[in-house]
Amino acid sequence: MEPHTHIHLLDVEDAAPANGFGERWEARVARTALGAEQTGVTHFRLRPGKRSPFTHRHQRAEEIYVILSGSGRVKLDGEISEVRPLDAIRVGPEVARAFEAGPDGLEFIAFGPHEQGDGEPVEDAWTS
Numbered sequence: 001m002e003p004h005t006h007i008h009l010l011d012v013e014d015a016a017p018a019n020g021f022g023e024r025w026e027a028r029v030a031r032t033a034l035g036a037e038q039t040g041v042t043h044f045r046l047r048p049g050k051r052s053p054f055t056h057r058h059q060r061a062e063e064i065y066v067i068l069s070g071s072g073r074v075k076l077d078g079e080i081s082e083v084r085p086l087d088a089i090r091v092g093p094e095v096a097r098a099f100e101a102g103p104d105g106l107e108f109i110a111f112g113p114h115e116q117g118d119g120e121p122v123e124d125a126w127t128s
Helices: none
Strands: 025-029 039-046 055-058 063-076 080-083 087-092 097-113 117-122
Touching: 080 097
Parallel strands: none
Antiparallel strands: 025 039, 039 097, 055 097, 055 117, 063 080, 063 087, 063 097
16 A cells, blocks of 8 residues: 555546436545545535435444535534535434535535444434
């Protein structure tokens, strides 16, 4: 393994269309492209007025989301909060989370440890 890796996130393949979510967002999962073994990073672009295609939580992995541009809301369990550029949101593993883009869309990055099979979908009418 190389001692470091440098990539451009927009060069990472968008995983959303292949998973049936292309109408809601772009999702560039960069862990493999970076050669990272323990850390994950994903670049998201949520389309204007759209919500995450699913709500999820983890068993062990804490995540941090950093809003890059646009506006919108984040739903953490039952609490909904406005988000804006340069907001950083730490989410404990057990908290169900999802995002909603405002009229200009919402661009953000998610960081967290890579734990195979750790994430699980949560039934939530907000994202259905």
